[in-house]
Amino acid sequence: MDGRLIYLMGPSGSGKDSLIEAARGPLRAHNCEVVRRVITRSAESVGEDAIEVSREEFERRRNKGDFALSWQANGLDYGIPVLIDQWLKEGRDVLVNGSRGHLEQAQQRYPKLLPVLLTVRDEVLRERLRRRGRESLAEIEARLHRNTLFTADDSDNSMGDAPIRRLDNSGDLAVTVARLLELLSVSAKPDRI
Numbered sequence: 001m002d003g004r005l006i007y008l009m010g011p012s013g014s015g016k017d018s019l020i021e022a023a024r025g026p027l028r029a030h031n032c033e034v035v036r037r038v039i040t041r042s043a044e045s046v047g048e049d050a051i052e053v054s055r056e057e058f059e060r061r062r063n064k065g066d067f068a069l070s071w072q073a074n075g076l077d078y079g080i081p082v083l084i085d086q087w088l089k090e091g092r093d094v095l096v097n098g099s100r101g102h103l104e105q106a107q108q109r110y111p112k113l114l115p116v117l118l119t120v121r122d123e124v125l126r127e128r129l130r131r132r133g134r135e136s137l138a139e140i141e142a143r144l145h146r147n148t149l150f151t152a153d154d155s156d157n158s159m160g161d162a163p164i165r166r167l168d169n170s171g172d173l174a175v176t177v178a179r180l181l182e183l184l185s186v187s188a189k190p191d192r193i
Contacts, residue, residue, distance in 0.1 A: 003088045005110040006032070006184065007098040010118030011147040013128045015169045015176070016097055017048045019118065023095075023177045030181065032093035038067070038079040048097070069109065071102040093184070114165065114187050116180070121170040122147065 010016045024034050038061065041052040053061070058077045062070055067079035084094045098106060100117070107113055120128070122144050129140045165183055169176045
């Protein structure tokens with residue numbers, strides 16, 4: 001039986017990297033692999049456990065067919081290694097750090113993917129962005145505005161048969177990890193429980 005692709009999304013500062021790192025062991029214990037993205041590195045990608053490559057190397061890998069999914073965002077190239085297809089065929093679930101802007105294309109390739117949107121309250125996001133010290137106050141406010149748009153609760157909150165599952169990361173990280181594991185268990189196919 002094929003595994004599921006868990007497609008984690010969230011705005012910058014929502015804590016995706018921290019959640020992924022904290023959940024790595026528990027996810028592996030539940031037969032879920034966490035894939036490392038390939039990124040054309042910049043200061044924006046500091047903190048993520050990613051594979052750093054030059055733009056030329058990224059393009060070479062993409063042309064060679066090394067990526068199951070790839071996209072551009074914020075001046076960077078992101079790729080998800082094609083190895084995930086083998087893991088999925090072996091029945092393992094796979095968690096990827098995805099992009100909401102690329103969700104539709106990902107759903108086309110993986111129709112049964114589980115989209116998970118990591119959210120965070122504005123006041124918490126403001127403080128996280130302020131502490132990391134990468135942006136000016138005006139840039140932080142612009143990010144907060146994009147966060148509002150990113151997490152807007154509109155009527156089109158699903159892709160096909162898979163509604164976007166929301167996961168709040170405004171509090172303790174251990175609680176968010178526990179909620180992620182619960183969400184994955186509840187969202188499992190009936191024959192996988």
